[in-house]
Amino acid sequence: MARPTNAQPLPLMVLSLGFIALWLIAAAFPFVWTAWGSFKVEPDFFSRSDWTNAITGVQTIRQTGSAFTGAGYEGAWLEQEFWKSVINTAIVTLCVTVISLTFGTLGGYALARSGYRYTFWILIAALIFRAMPHVTLVSGYLLPFFELGIWGYLPTTIIVLVAINQPFTLWMLHSFFLSIPKDLDESAMVDGCTRFQAFRLAVIPVMWPGVVTTGLFSFLLAYNDFTVTSMLLTQENQTMVPKIASFLGSTQAEGKVMYAVAAVVSAIAPLFVLVLFFQRQIVSGLTAGAVKG
Amino acid sequence: MARLNLKNVNKRWGNYVAVKDFDLDIADQEFLVLLGPSGCGKSTTMRMIAGLEDVTEGEIWLGDRMVNDLEPKDRDISMVFQSYGLYPNLTVYENIRFPLRVRKVPKDKHDEMVMTAIRMVELEQFMHRRPAELSGGQRQRVALGRAIVRKPTVFLMDEPLSNLDAKLRVSTRAQIKNLQSKLKTTTVYVTHDQIEAMTLADRVVVMNKGEIQQVGTPTQIYDHPANTFVASFIGSPAMNLIPGTLRGGTFTGDGITVTGLTAPDGDMTLGFRAEDAEITESGGQIAAPVYAVELLGEASMISWRLGDALVSVKTAKDYRAETGQMVEASVPAAICHLFDTQTGKALPR
Numbered sequence: 256m257a258r259p260t261n262a263q264p265l266p267l268m269v270l271s272l273g274f275i276a277l278w279l280i281a282a283a284f285p286f287v288w289t290a291w292g293s294f295k296v297e298p299d300f301f302s303r304s305d306w307t308n309a310i311t312g313v314q315t316i317r318q319t320g321s322a323f324t325g326a327g328y329e330g331a332w333l334e335q336e337f338w339k340s341v342i343n344t345a346i347v348t349l350c351v352t353v354i355s356l357t358f359g360t361l362g363g364y365a366l367a368r369s370g371y372r373y374t375f376w377i378l379i380a381a382l383i384f385r386a387m388p389h390v391t392l393v394s395g396y397l398l399p400f401f402e403l404g405i406w407g408y409l410p411t412t413i414i415v416l417v418a419i420n421q422p423f424t425l426w427m428l429h430s431f432f433l434s435i436p437k438d439l440d441e442s443a444m445v446d447g448c449t450r451f452q453a454f455r456l457a458v459i460p461v462m463w464p465g466v467v468t469t470g471l472f473s474f475l476l477a478y479n480d481f482t483v484t485s486m487l488l489t490q491e492n493q494t495m496v497p498k499i500a501s502f503l504g505s506t507q508a509e510g511k512v513m514y515a516v517a518a519v520v521s522a523i524a525p526l527f528v529l530v531l532f533f534q535r536q537i538v539s540g541l542t543a544g545a546v547k548g
Numbered sequence: 549m550a551r552l553n554l555k556n557v558n559k560r561w562g563n564y565v566a567v568k569d570f571d572l573d574i575a576d577q578e579f580l581v582l583l584g585p586s587g588c589g590k591s592t593t594m595r596m597i598a599g600l601e602d603v604t605e606g607e608i609w610l611g612d613r614m615v616n617d618l619e620p621k622d623r624d625i626s627m628v629f630q631s632y633g634l635y636p637n638l639t640v641y642e643n644i645r646f647p648l649r650v651r652k653v654p655k656d657k658h659d660e661m662v663m664t665a666i667r668m669v670e671l672e673q674f675m676h677r678r679p680a681e682l683s684g685g686q687r688q689r690v691a692l693g694r695a696i697v698r699k700p701t702v703f704l705m706d707e708p709l710s711n712l713d714a715k716l717r718v719s720t721r722a723q724i725k726n727l728q729s730k731l732k733t734t735t736v737y738v739t740h741d742q743i744e745a746m747t748l749a750d751r752v753v754v755m756n757k758g759e760i761q762q763v764g765t766p767t768q769i770y771d772h773p774a775n776t777f778v779a780s781f782i783g784s785p786a787m788n789l790i791p792g793t794l795r796g797g798t799f800t801g802d803g804i805t806v807t808g809l810t811a812p813d814g815d816m817t818l819g820f821r822a823e824d825a826e827i828t829e830s831g832g833q834i835a836a837p838v839y840a841v842e843l844l845g846e847a848s849m850i851s852w853r854l855g856d857a858l859v860s861v862k863t864a865k866d867y868r869a870e871t872g873q874m875v876e877a878s879v880p881a882a883i884c885h886l887f888d889t890q891t892g893k894a895l896p897r
């Protein structure tokens with residue numbers, strides 16, 4: 256009986272490992288499949304005769320002489336100018352994240368520290384806005400934007416995305432701030448800080464993980480948005496996601512659909528890097544047990 | 549130069565009155581303790597002094613400045629919070645240095661000032677740790693160190709010991725008392741613990757429901773409670789209070805008769821302390837079956853149920869009696885306090 260007392264019984268361990276394996280396969284398989292297939296030609300990846308062609312690349316070898324081809328990437332990035340969409344996406348996501356975080360942190364802090372009743376109603380209103388399908392907002396915007404002549408530009412889209420995202424950042428940061436005891440900023444104010452200095456020097460350092468997490472979610476919202484960007488942007492200002500959709504929508508010409516596949520892989524890759532890079536900040540236990548006795 | 553003056557200070561939230569007509573002069577170098585049950589407005593009063601809460605009505609004077617409209621940072625006070633409010637991302641050293649940094653004290657003086665404070669609160673070994681790596685008592689001392697580092701004119705402490713265990717509380721209490729007598733800084737200290745109040749204070753302010761009940765030295769408060777609230781709040785056990793009537797100098801209540809009192813006739817509440825009365829063989833003012841015998845270690849406590857009142861008397865630690873047995877206690881007029889039952893106010897003796 257040398258078994259440590261906290262070891263799980265064997266069947267339970269097998270079961271939980273099985274679950275994790277299953278989940279990994281379900282989550283990772285589509286990505287691996289797509290990434291692999293993006294280096295093949297269309298008759299392989301969408302093979303009608305034999306699905307293993309997508310793995311072995313029979314048609315790819317026949318057409319290009321090698322099992323892998325960068326044709327999809329070349330076509331998407333250069334011929335179809337996918338790089339422009341990448342730049343547009345970068346601009347939109349960066350602006351949306353920075354603006355949402357700025358307003359979210361300041362507003363969330365103010366709401367968390369204000370003793371007034373109306374804060375509750377502001378937060379409820381924010382929740383209602385958040386709950387509405389995005390398309391209801393966008394359809395309302397279309398006509399005024401046409402009339403004002405601001406339809407199709409990036410800044411317009413950025414403003415709309417910020418408006419959609421703000422309630423969420425406000426909620427999230429508000430609850431983060433609530434979890435930080437008031438004693439912290441009050442100590443700082445007694446120690447000689449103005450309200451804003453207390454916020455900057457005492458609260459923000461503790462808030463950092465919360466800001467990173469919220470920023471990541473804001474980033475993802477802007478990065479993945481389809482509804483707003485597809486309806487509010489002109490062809491040449493398109494971001495990645497609507498651009499990919501437009502590739503898929505034009506399957507008449509053979510090979511175009513491989514542009515979409517290549518573009519999809521290009522769009523997913525940065526997300527992996529991002530999450531890997533920030534995971535430590537997200538889980539960082541800066542605040543653990545620091546303020547309470 | 550650090551007298552603190554509160555002139556008829558009031559705090560209201562809507563209709564709710566948290567502090568009412570608080571009027572007090574705190575002398576330079578005085579150690580003043582605000583004592584009262586939880587929710588009586590002690591913290592609110594202290595937070596108004598700190599500038600963390602607006603004053604609804606009245607004035608607060610610090611020295612010769614009216615500070616009502618000053619920001620907390622401009623009042624030259626420091627405060628120790630109940631949960632310490634340490635900066636979790638900074639080390640002990642940096643926590644204590646923080647006030648110097650934000651107040652733009654010349655950099656070359658920082659190290660000396662911080663080290664002096666660290667030595668006073670005995671944290672030399674821990675100065676490079678973060679708060680998360682400290683015990684409750686050590687965190688508490690960091691908060692103290694941060695409060696004393698820049699030599700403010702007034703210290704405010706809001707229940708600084710309430711998160712510590714009983715043993716640590718006693719030693720930290722002594723340390724606070726020692727620090728204050730060395731630094732001679734005017735101190736306002738909030739607590740709901742009467743022992744803390746009695747041991748630390750030059751003067752105690754007893755509060756209830758937002759109002760001052762009595763101001764006085766610990767001895768005055770203990771020996772001459774101004775009303776039934778103070779009598780029932782101070783001392784362990786609290787003063788025995790028995791309702792009854794006074795006729796011609798004789799007090800009569802359920803199971804008790806005391807003669808030789810000098811006060812006008814009327815409905816009175818009689819009070820006496822458990823340690824002043826004595827168990828006696830015969831001729832006692834109380835003669836009733838024992839309700840409980842409790843052993844306290846250094847003494848025994850006998851209690852009776854007289855009407856609705858539970859009355860206790862302290863006696864020798866080897867005294868033994870059975871529950872229900874008839875026991876008498878002598879309660880001479882000399883140890884008795886009389887309170888007007890209507891107003892609760894003490895009558896002059």
Ligand SMILES: Nc1ncnc2c1ncn2[C@@H]1O[C@H](COP(=O)(O)OP(=O)(O)O)[C@@H](O)[C@H]1O
Nearest residue numbers: 370561566584585586587588589590591592593
């Ligand atoms: N921001 C606030 N809004 C409304 N009521 C408050 C607020 N802060 C404190 N109170 C009320 O004021 C009363 C006194 O509080 P406080 O001064 O904290 O009591 P304590 O004597 O325990 O320190 C309490 O009943 C509390 O509920």
Ligand SMILES: [Mg+2]
Nearest residue numbers: 590591592707
């Ligand atoms: Mg309090």
